[in-house]
Amino acid sequence: MAKAVGVVMTEKVVAGLIDDHKVVGELRHFPEKKEMDADENGALIDMPADSLWELICDYVAGLAPKGSGVQAVGVAMPGMIRNGVVEDSPNLPQLKGAKAAESIRNGLLARGLDYAVITLNDADAVAAGLAATRGQLDRLVRVWTIGNGIGFGRFPNTDEPWEGGHTVVTLDPKENYCGCGGRGHLEGIMGHRAMRLRFLDLEPHEVFEHARKGDKRCAEFVERWHAGLAAATATQIHLEGPGKFYFTGRNIDRLDLASLKDHLYRMVKMSPLQGYSLEVLPEESSIAVIGAGAAAVN
Numbered sequence: 001m002a003k004a005v006g007v008v009m010t011e012k013v014v015a016g017l018i019d020d021h022k023v024v025g026e027l028r029h030f031p032e033k034k035e036m037d038a039d040e041n042g043a044l045i046d047m048p049a050d051s052l053w054e055l056i057c058d059y060v061a062g063l064a065p066k067g068s069g070v071q072a073v074g075v076a077m078p079g080m081i082r083n084g085v086v087e088d089s090p091n092l093p094q095l096k097g098a099k100a101a102e103s104i105r106n107g108l109l110a111r112g113l114d115y116a117v118i119t120l121n122d123a124d125a126v127a128a129g130l131a132a133t134r135g136q137l138d139r140l141v142r143v144w145t146i147g148n149g150i151g152f153g154r155f156p157n158t159d160e161p162w163e164g165g166h167t168v169v170t171l172d173p174k175e176n177y178c179g180c181g182g183r184g185h186l187e188g189i190m191g192h193r194a195m196r197l198r199f200l201d202l203e204p205h206e207v208f209e210h211a212r213k214g215d216k217r218c219a220e221f222v223e224r225w226h227a228g229l230a231a232a233t234a235t236q237i238h239l240e241g242p243g244k245f246y247f248t249g250r251n252i253d254r255l256d257l258a259s260l261k262d263h264l265y266r267m268v269k270m271s272p273l274q275g276y277s278l279e280v281l282p283e284e285s286s287i288a289v290i291g292a293g294a295a296a297v298n
Contacts, residue, residue: 006293009077015059018293021132057107072116074296076125090179118296123151129291146249150187167232189228230263242276
């Protein structure tokens with residue numbers, strides 16, 4: 001793999017120099033200290049798109065000055081990203097319609113850096129990073145990322161939307177908490193913002209704590225939370241077949257793998273589709289950064 005810079009923008013910006021599917025040196029973070037509310041996008045939600053592109057260009061320039069041997073820059077962010085354009089991004093709405101790749105490339109050119117710029121969805125970057133670091137570049141890799149939003153990443157990436165977090169998992173007309181405005185979406189159940197809207201008297205982490213202590217309302221919701229993720233996973237199995245699914249993200253500690261498996265067992269009954277496996281991974285920023293870099297040079 002040629003040298004690249006990988007940048008991931010979700011609740012924060014993380015950037016790193018990537019060589020041979022490994023991070024070289026230290027990752028750069030914005031904010032440098034966790035100066036943001038743990039439940040929101042913090043410093044990024046209020047930053048104009050142009051300011052974010054400038055921040056990314058400054059990080060790239062610091063990591064890969066002229067003559068560094070870097071060939072390309074991969075930038076991952078939430079939303080539907082196609083052909084270098086952010087077609088929609090409910091969790092960072094200021095990005096909608098932005099020509100991200102063009103803006104970042106022009107910012108780099110203004111700094112004397114002639115690097116190709118590739119943009120992709122942040123969950124797809126996680127999938128690419130898992131494929132690259134686990135020697136699975138020849139396999140289908142699928143991953144759910146559980147954070148402020150719910151992402152579904154796939155490697156190899158395609159030009160399709162793959163907005164798995166917006167999979168419809170319920171027909172209840174009252175399920176309208178998704179940030180995109182759609183009804184019945186997985187993110188409208190599992191997403192951090194959605195949980196805060198649903199439980200105005202509790203923070204999301206308190207919902208899970210109360211459920212463990214036997215609170216009926218919270219326990220019923222936690223069951224629905226797992227059933228929704230199982231339903232979306234079952235849909236992917238029925239569309240693309242079995243295989244391995246990874247689960248990671250900032251809020252992965254809320255996932256009870258046994259409960260998820262129990263729900264999936266009830267949903268996937270055709271024997272040719274039952275050869276799936278599930279693996280939970282702790283969140284690791286470097287994986288998505290490596291994936292963004294790999295996407296830029298592959």
